[in-house]
Amino acid sequence: MSNATPSQDPLEFLKGMWSSMGFHLPGMVTPTLDVNELDKRIADLKAVEGWLKMNLNMLQMSIQGLEMQRMTLAAVQSMGQPSGQGESGPNPFASAAASAAMWPWTFLQQATTAAAGAASPPPEPQEQGAAPKPSGK
Secondary structure, three states, rough: OOOOOOOHHHHHHHHHHHHOOOOOHHHHHOOOOOOHHHHHHHHHHHHHHHHHHHHHHHHHHHHHHHHHHHHEEEEHHHHHHHOOOOOOOOOHHHHHHHHHHHHHHHHHHHHHHHHHHHHOOOOOOOOOOOOOOOOOO
């Protein structure tokens, strides 16, 4: 037996156990009773919380940016492929992105077609059995 008398205090026993394992956790073993120390810890933890929230917001913005980039690339790829040509793999964004990205092009085509139809004179009706009119040359 050893000459050292075992400590009867359970907190001292836990401190000794934690320190011998290499984990020094003074706040976990013995609670702090100093109000100033608690205020300092609260301020530190709030600073860490603010930093983590900022990083979370930056991460969310990065994810949204990548999603927008993916949708834009899918729209550009779908605009570059003819309608009859099938895609090599399923693209869940192709129909939504194509309809969202194609509206200016569709509108321009409809306006051009309408303007061309209004500018060209309507064909003259021909009577049945009548010969076409000769040109005045």
